[in-house]
Amino acid sequence: MKKRVLLVDDEEGIRTSLKMILEPTYEVICAADAHEGLDQFRREPPNLILLDVILPDSDGLTLLQTIRAEDPHIPVIMLTAMKTVKTAVDAMKMGAADYVTKPFDLEELRLIVAKALAAEDLEREVRRLRAQVVSRYAFHNLIGKSPSMQEIYSKIEQIADARTTVLITGESGTGKELVARALHYNSSRRDRPFIALNCAAIPETLIESELFGHEKGSFTDALARRAGQFELAHGGTLFLDEIGDLSLSTQAKLLRVLQEREFTRIGGSHPIRVDVRFIAATNKNVVELLRRKLFREDLYYRINVISLYLPPLRDRREDIPLLAKHFLAKRLEDEKQSPLDLSKDSLEALLKYHWPGNVRELENVLEQATVWCRGNTISPEHFPSTLRGGAQSDSLREETLSGRLPFEKAVQEFEKEIILDALRRTEYVQTRAADLLGISRRMLKYRMDSLGISRTEGHPPSDASEMVQ
Numbered sequence: 001m002k003k004r005v006l007l008v009d010d011e012e013g014i015r016t017s018l019k020m021i022l023e024p025t026y027e028v029i030c031a032a033d034a035h036e037g038l039d040q041f042r043r044e045p046p047n048l049i050l051l052d053v054i055l056p057d058s059d060g061l062t063l064l065q066t067i068r069a070e071d072p073h074i075p076v077i078m079l080t081a082m083k084t085v086k087t088a089v090d091a092m093k094m095g096a097a098d099y100v101t102k103p104f105d106l107e108e109l110r111l112i113v114a115k116a117l118a119a120e121d122l123e124r125e126v127r128r129l130r131a132q133v134v135s136r137y138a139f140h141n142l143i144g145k146s147p148s149m150q151e152i153y154s155k156i157e158q159i160a161d162a163r164t165t166v167l168i169t170g171e172s173g174t175g176k177e178l179v180a181r182a183l184h185y186n187s188s189r190r191d192r193p194f195i196a197l198n199c200a201a202i203p204e205t206l207i208e209s210e211l212f213g214h215e216k217g218s219f220t221d222a223l224a225r226r227a228g229q230f231e232l233a234h235g236g237t238l239f240l241d242e243i244g245d246l247s248l249s250t251q252a253k254l255l256r257v258l259q260e261r262e263f264t265r266i267g268g269s270h271p272i273r274v275d276v277r278f279i280a281a282t283n284k285n286v287v288e289l290l291r292r293k294l295f296r297e298d299l300y301y302r303i304n305v306i307s308l309y310l311p312p313l314r315d316r317r318e319d320i321p322l323l324a325k326h327f328l329a330k331r332l333e334d335e336k337q338s339p340l341d342l343s344k345d346s347l348e349a350l351l352k353y354h355w356p357g358n359v360r361e362l363e364n365v366l367e368q369a370t371v372w373c374r375g376n377t378i379s380p381e382h383f384p385s386t387l388r389g390g391a392q393s394d395s396l397r398e399e400t401l402s403g404r405l406p407f408e409k410a411v412q413e414f415e416k417e418i419i420l421d422a423l424r425r426t427e428y429v430q431t432r433a434a435d436l437l438g439i440s441r442r443m444l445k446y447r448m449d450s451l452g453i454s455r456t457e458g459h460p461p462s463d464a465s466e467m468v469q
């Protein structure tokens with residue numbers, strides 16, 4: 001298909017001659033003034049515009065501005081007489097791609113048009129790839145390229161603007177709150193409040209007043225009238241976190257609000273109507289709670305209109321390297337440290353670990369590692385022993401059973417690992433480390449010497465240990 005060029009010039013002679021030389025390659029549409037030009041531009045969007053600096057009803061610069069506001073990328077080439085070259089240069093500052101001076105060298109004009117179109121093709125491709133990368137690896141502070149995260153991103157996009165209640169489930173630290181925020185900030189409610197309420201953190205006696213608010217004097221401590229979270233979230237989103245921890249009586253009251261979309265303050269008499277989008281989350285197994293009659297079935301069906309399940313990190317290990325890089329970069333921004341890398345074996349350790357605390361645990365592990373790490377590269381010894389130990393013994397076993405590492409050597413390595421671990425846990429006090437291992441101090445010393453462990457091996461620098469305390 002031919003590319004379309006829009007030519008806006010009031011001189012008929014110019015329109016005819018330009019049309020003639022461009023027509024074989026492009027589809028050329030002509031307009032004689034700004035008004036008609038804008039009309040054409042909107043009706044049949046061109047790939048490029050040739051725009052005269054001086055037009056009978058307006059000037060080219062004003063039209064350029066209008067076009068730029070509607071399409072920031074379309075290449076515009078200014079046509080100018082010698083005496084208006086300065087204006088053409090101003091136009092380039094406003095985003096015109098190039099300018100040609102009248103009378104035209106027709107060959108030059110053809111080249112300029114072809115070049116501008118080629119450049120725009122390239123830029124469009126870059127924009128497309130960039131958008132793809134962004135949507136594939138991250139979405140509203142969520143990082144992850146695994147298929148399950150991809151699915152979460154697209155579900156968020158689909159349901160963000162609905163008023164439907166969403167239930168987010170998943171183990172602790174899988175990113176439920178982050179998803180709730182992404183839903184809010186992707187919806188048309190984004191300029192209204194996002195209020196997060198952790199149901200597990202509020203004592204049962206206070207939860208109703210927290211949710212519904214109270215009138216002055218409605219109970220002993222109610223010294224003044226207070227708006228509840230439902231009211232504060234009006235027009236926005238209320239995120240009810242750890243909803244599995246609500247008592248049955250609060251569940252009943254919450255159900256009523258969800259059904260009626262109105263409530264009364266404690267001690268109040270007027271019902272208050274609210275427009276609130278509810279998002280609930282829990283790391284408990286709701287089906288199990290239902291079975292044990294700890295969660296109301298009717299409430300469950302009310303909130304579980306759409307559910308989002310966040311899989312544990314160990315089921316989407318391909319996200320680990322990306323998340324690790326993200327947290328290291330974030331840490332860098334906070335602390336203005338020099339850039340840190342992950343060594344190959346430390347990345348392997350991260351990939352092998354089973355992450356019971358999910359992304360939150362990964363974030364913590366990396367944060368600690370940046371404190372211990374003195375150089376530019378994080379290695380496994382900067383990780384807590386749970387992570388390192390497991391990973392180490394797993395890989396030793398693997399190496400030995402596949403015939404790559406002699407049995408004797410594996411046992412030695414394992415012994416070394418355990419001794420180093422004991423030393424780290426006892427702050428390098430050898431008598432305590434020996435106690436921990438159930439051997440004598442002399443035995444420990446002997447093993448350390450024969451395994452080649454120096455007294456301070458793996459010992460963190462003293463100022464680093466101060467930083468942690």
Ligand SMILES: Nc1ncnc2c1ncn2[C@@H]1O[C@H](COP(=O)(O)OP(=O)(O)OP(=O)(O)O)[C@@H](O)[C@H]1O
Pocket residue numbers: 141142143144170171172173174175176177178179282283323359360363
């Ligand atoms: N996909 C992700 N990308 C980037 N950061 C993440 C991601 N998932 C979780 N995090 C980070 O991990 C931490 C825990 O996330 P969040 O608080 O959303 O978890 P949660 O599922 O609500 O956990 P809990 O059930 O314990 O409340 C946060 O610091 C969050 O920024």
Ligand SMILES: [Mg+2]
Pocket residue numbers: 176177241
């Ligand atoms: Mg949470």
